[in-house]
Amino acid sequence: MTTFKFSGNGAMKSFLQDVKGLIVLEKNTTQTVAAAKTLAGWQALICPGTTAAIKGTYIDIARGFELKTTAPEMTTSNTGFKEKTKDFAPEFTAYGHISYEDYKQWFSADGKEFDFVPVLNDGKLLTPLTSAGLQIGFCGRLFTTYDLPKPGGAEKQKAHEFTVIFDDVEQMKNAVTLTTAFSRKELESIVPVGITIEVITAYESSGGTVVLKATKRATGEPYAGLTTYAQWEVVSLSTDSGGAATAITATSASLGLYTLTFLNSAAKLTGYFEIQAIKVDGGAITYLSNVLNVPI
Amino acid sequence: MVKFGDTEVNDALDWSKWTYKELVNFCETSIKNAKETPEEIAKVLGVKVPVQKPKEKES
Numbered sequence: 001m002t003t004f005k006f007s008g009n010g011a012m013k014s015f016l017q018d019v020k021g022l023i024v025l026e027k028n029t030t031q032t033v034a035a036a037k038t039l040a041g042w043q044a045l046i047c048p049g050t051t052a053a054i055k056g057t058y059i060d061i062a063r064g065f066e067l068k069t070t071a072p073e074m075t076t077s078n079t080g081f082k083e084k085t086k087d088f089a090p091e092f093t094a095y096g097h098i099s100y101e102d103y104k105q106w107f108s109a110d111g112k113e114f115d116f117v118p119v120l121n122d123g124k125l126l127t128p129l130t131s132a133g134l135q136i137g138f139c140g141r142l143f144t145t146y147d148l149p150k151p152g153g154a155e156k157q158k159a160h161e162f163t164v165i166f167d168d169v170e171q172m173k174n175a176v177t178l179t180t181a182f183s184r185k186e187l188e189s190i191v192p193v194g195i196t197i198e199v200i201t202a203y204e205s206s207g208g209t210v211v212l213k214a215t216k217r218a219t220g221e222p223y224a225g226l227t228t229y230a231q232w233e234v235v236s237l238s239t240d241s242g243g244a245a246t247a248i249t250a251t252s253a254s255l256g257l258y259t260l261t262f263l264n265s266a267a268k269l270t271g272y273f274e275i276q277a278i279k280v281d282g283g284a285i286t287y288l289s290n291v292l293n294v295p296i
Numbered sequence: 297m298v299k300f301g302d303t304e305v306n307d308a309l310d311w312s313k314w315t316y317k318e319l320v321n322f323c324e325t326s327i328k329n330a331k332e333t334p335e336e337i338a339k340v341l342g343v344k345v346p347v348q349k350p351k352e353k354e355s
Contacts, residue, residue: 229306247306
């Protein structure tokens with residue numbers, strides 16, 4: 001924290017605007033403050049040209065934001081003297097303005113540590129700075145809720161809750177409000193569009209082919225933009241030493257159907273593997289699928 | 297990127313390790329409606345095509 005000095009009062013007495021969005025980043029992702037004020041800075045982290053370079057995403061939490069921070073501990077001594085003896089790091093529940101299919105993608109991140117940057121309604125960012133003056137998110141943990149669909153009414157509207165607990169109150173003391181050159185909606189628009197991929201015909205043991213279907217998330221509309229093998233990335237392998245998309249037949253792309261061959265050199269893959277599909281336009285990822293487990 | 301019939305094949309992979317037999321199986325299972333023969337596909341991808349022995353003259 002900076003040295004305390006009397007700093008005057010502004011003529012305008014406005015409140016900070018509501019938190020309406022949340023940037024979720026891999027831990028210790030930093031950039032210059034100048035870059036953090038521009039959309040290009042966030043594009044390099046949220047929608048770069050390759051999946052390997054993705055460092056985070058943005059969640060619209062317009063459905064609701066509830067602070068859950070524990071009040072500071074106040075202790076009264078036996079003389080009646082009262083003082084603050086402990087501060088607690090901020091925690092809150094954010095209700096994502098996303099589909100259930102989008103929310104499901106976060107299940108595997110339950111309890112994971114991320115860096116968070118709250119985005120205000122007007123696009124300003126609440127963010128701490130590193131000792132070197134770089135922009136970094138608040139270090140914390142994210143929790144999801146596994147539950148059946150909520151009934152209609154107010155509870156339905158606040159579905160898809162993310163509980164976020166910051167780790168360190170010290171980061172809050174050093175936080176700054178950055179005025180950005182972009183609006184919150186512009187930031188929202190750079191997030192890749194979600195695609196759902198699924199196995200239609202199981203991995204075929206003699207030739208290593210699998211028929212996959214790609215649809216726009218939640219609507220089920222076929223997605224026809226994944227016609228080259230380079231758009232289908234092998235994310236992980238369970239038993240094989242290597243694996244890649246060797247061939248693709250996309251004659252039924254208009255129906256969202258693609259026949260792909262995944263091999264480990266000439267050999268077929270022997271254990272389940274995971275894939276992800278991407279579409280890159282103009283050096284930025286515009287469509288991004290779920291990670292799909294292909295059983296063998 | 298190289299295309300045979302309706303199928304795009306990943307030519308960035310190291311095909312030189314493939315045997316011709318493996319390639320023929322790949323052509324049968326993965327390549328749809330190719331006009332090229334497996335031998336022609338093998339040449340494009342860099343898979344070694346076995347040389348056929350000349351027939352011995354009948355005495």
